Amino acid sequence: MSEVRYTKDHEWVRIEGATAVVGITDFAQGQLGDIVFVEVPAAGKDLTAGGEAAVVESVKAASEVYAPLSGKVVEGNAALPDAPETVNQDPHGKGWFFKMTLNNPAEVSGLMDQAAYDKFVADLS
Amino acid sequence: MVDQSPETLKTTPLEALHLARGGKMVGFAGYRMPVNYPLGVLKEHLHTRTAAGVFDVSHMGQATLAGEDVIAAMESLVPGDLASLTPGQIRYSVLTNDDGGIIDDLMITKVSDGVLYLVVNAACKDRDFAHIGARLAGRAVLTRHEDAALIALQGPKAAAVLARFIPAAESMPFMTSATDKFGDVPVRLSRSGYTGEDGYEISVPNAQVVAVTEKLLSAPEVELIGLGARDSLRLEAGLCLYGSDIDTVTTPIEGALAWVIGKRRREEGGFPGAAKILGHLKDGAPRRRVGVKPLSRAPARAHTEIQNADGKKIGEITSGGFGPSYNGPVAMGYVETAYAKPGTPLQLIVRGQSQPAEVCTLPFVPHRYFKA
Numbered sequence: 001m002s003e004v005r006y007t008k009d010h011e012w013v014r015i016e017g018a019t020a021v022v023g024i025t026d027f028a029q030g031q032l033g034d035i036v037f038v039e040v041p042a043a044g045k046d047l048t049a050g051g052e053a054a055v056v057e058s059v060k061a062a063s064e065v066y067a068p069l070s071g072k073v074v075e076g077n078a079a080l081p082d083a084p085e086t087v088n089q090d091p092h093g094k095g096w097f098f099k100m101t102l103n104n105p106a107e108v109s110g111l112m113d114q115a116a117y118d119k120f121v122a123d124l125s
Numbered sequence: 126m127v128d129q130s131p132e133t134l135k136t137t138p139l140e141a142l143h144l145a146r147g148g149k150m151v152g153f154a155g156y157r158m159p160v161n162y163p164l165g166v167l168k169e170h171l172h173t174r175t176a177a178g179v180f181d182v183s184h185m186g187q188a189t190l191a192g193e194d195v196i197a198a199m200e201s202l203v204p205g206d207l208a209s210l211t212p213g214q215i216r217y218s219v220l221t222n223d224d225g226g227i228i229d230d231l232m233i234t235k236v237s238d239g240v241l242y243l244v245v246n247a248a249c250k251d252r253d254f255a256h257i258g259a260r261l262a263g264r265a266v267l268t269r270h271e272d273a274a275l276i277a278l279q280g281p282k283a284a285a286v287l288a289r290f291i292p293a294a295e296s297m298p299f300m301t302s303a304t305d306k307f308g309d310v311p312v313r314l315s316r317s318g319y320t321g322e323d324g325y326e327i328s329v330p331n332a333q334v335v336a337v338t339e340k341l342l343s344a345p346e347v348e349l350i351g352l353g354a355r356d357s358l359r360l361e362a363g364l365c366l367y368g369s370d371i372d373t374v375t376t377p378i379e380g381a382l383a384w385v386i387g388k389r390r391r392e393e394g395g396f397p398g399a400a401k402i403l404g405h406l407k408d409g410a411p412r413r414r415v416g417v418k419p420l421s422r423a424p425a426r427a428h429t430e431i432q433n434a435d436g437k438k439i440g441e442i443t444s445g446g447f448g449p450s451y452n453g454p455v456a457m458g459y460v461e462t463a464y465a466k467p468g469t470p471l472q473l474i475v476r477g478q479s480q481p482a483e484v485c486t487l488p489f490v491p492h493r494y495f496k497a
Binding site: 039 | 422426449
C-alpha cells in the first residue's frame with residue numbers, strides 16, 4: 001500500500017516502494033488560485049530535499065515547488081505544461097508534478113503524515 | 126506598495142462587505158484590501174471583460190483643489206493642458222518633480238473655473254497632497270475627501286447597469302465627470318477607469334457606500350472584483366502602475382507618456398522638470414517603456430532582466446504576468462531606446478534561463494472606451 005506524506009511547503013509525496021510521486025496539496029492550489037504556468041523537471045535531474053524542483057505560477061505570482069526528498073527525477077508530468085489548470089482541478093491525482101527515486105528512504109520520517117498536515121493547515125488559518 | 130503587519134493597516138468603509146463575500150485580504154499601500162474573492166482572479170478578470178465588475182478603490186486619494194486661478198496654479202505642477210478643459214472634463218496627468226521624474230499619475234477633473242477634483246494613488250496620496258498644498262500655498266486650497274469612498278464599475282455592461290440607477294450615466298462621454306444621485310445618495314460619477322473597458326468611477330459618501338455597492342451587486346451582470354484582476358486588467362490594457370512602471374526617476378517621455386504633455390505646454394513649459402522633459406521630447410530619451418510579449422509560455426514578472434539578441438542587458442521588466450483575456454503571458458518594461466521598435470527580438474532571463482520575447486505595441490487587449 002502506498003503512503004502519503006506532506007511538507008511544510010504544501011507538497012504531497014506518495015511513496016511507492018523505492019520511488020515517490022510528488023505534487024502540491026489542495027490547500028496549496030487553493031492559496032495560489034488559477035494556475036496558468038507549470039514547469040516540471042526533466043528526467044535525470046538530481047534533487048536535494050528542500051531544493052527547487054519545479055515551478056508553478058498563478059495569475060498573481062510565481063512559486064517554487066521544492067523536492068520533499070533527495071533523489072533523481074524519473075519522469076516529469078508532461079501533460080501539465082499544456083494544461084496547468086489540471087493542478088487546480090485534480091491536485092492529488094492528474095495534477096502530479098514528478099516521479100522520483102529516493103536516495104535515502106529514511107528522509108520520509110521527517111515528513112508529516114495526514115493527521116499532522118491537517119493540523120498544520122488548520123493552525124495556519 | 127509595501128505590505129504591513131495587519132494591525133497597522135487601514136481599512137476602507139467596505140471592509141465588512143469584503144469579508145462577508147469571502148474576500149482574501151492582503152496589505153496594499155497601507156490598506157487591508159481584497160486581492161480576490163471566491164470567484165478567483167482569472168474568472169474575475171474575464172467577467173469584467175465580458176459583463177461588469179465592481180471594485181473597491183476607496184484607498185485612493187480624493188481631494189478638491191479650489192482657488193481663483195486654480196487652473197493656472199495646477200498647470201505649474203503638471204505638464205497637461207488644463208486651460209482647455211471644459212467643466213466636467215477629466216484629464217489624465219502626472220505630477221512631475223524638478224528633475225523631470227514622476228511623483229505620481231493622477232486624474233484631474235475640472236469641476237468649474239475655480240475648482241478641480243483630483244484622484245491620486247493610495248500609496249502616494251499623503252506625499253502628493255502635501256506637495257500640492259505646499260507648492261500652491263496662497264494660490265489654492267486643497268481639501269481631502271476623507272468622507273468619501275470610491276468604487277469603480279467597469280466592463281461592457283457597466284453603462285446599462287448604472288443607467289438603472291442613474292439614467293444620465295449612459296450618455297456621459299468618456300473622460301467626463303458629473304454629480305448626480307444614486308437613489309437619494311449624492312455621488313460624483315466619472316466615466317473613466319483602469320481596465321481598458323468602458324466604465325465609471327463613483328465617489329460615494331462613506332456612510333452610503335455599502336448600500337450603493339450592494340445595489341450594484343444585485344444586478345445579475347455584476348461581480349465583485351479584487352486587486353489581483355485589477356492589476357491583470359490594467360496590464361493587458363497597457364496602463365502604468367505607479368511605483369512599478371513609472372516613478373520619481375522616470376520622465377514622462379521615458380514612460381511613453383509624451384501624450385500627456387499638451388501642445389501648448391510643449392512650447393511654453395512652466396511645469397517642474399520642463400527642461401529635462403522637453404529635452405527628452407526633442408532629443409530622445411535614453412530608455413523607453415515598451416510592451417514585451419514573451420514568446421514562450423513562461424510569464425516574466427517585474428525585475429526580470431531583458432537582453433538583446435546577443436545577450437547584452439538592455440533593460441528590465443516592470444510589470445508582467447499572465448493575461449487571462451490575451452490568454453498568454455504579457456509584460457511591459459524599459460529598454461534602451463535603440464531596441465524600442467515593435468518586433469525587436471529580446472531575451473528574458475527567467476529563473477536563470479533565457480526565454481524568447483519581442484517588443485510589441487500596447488495595449489495587449491484593445492481599449493473599448495465609450496464613444497458617443
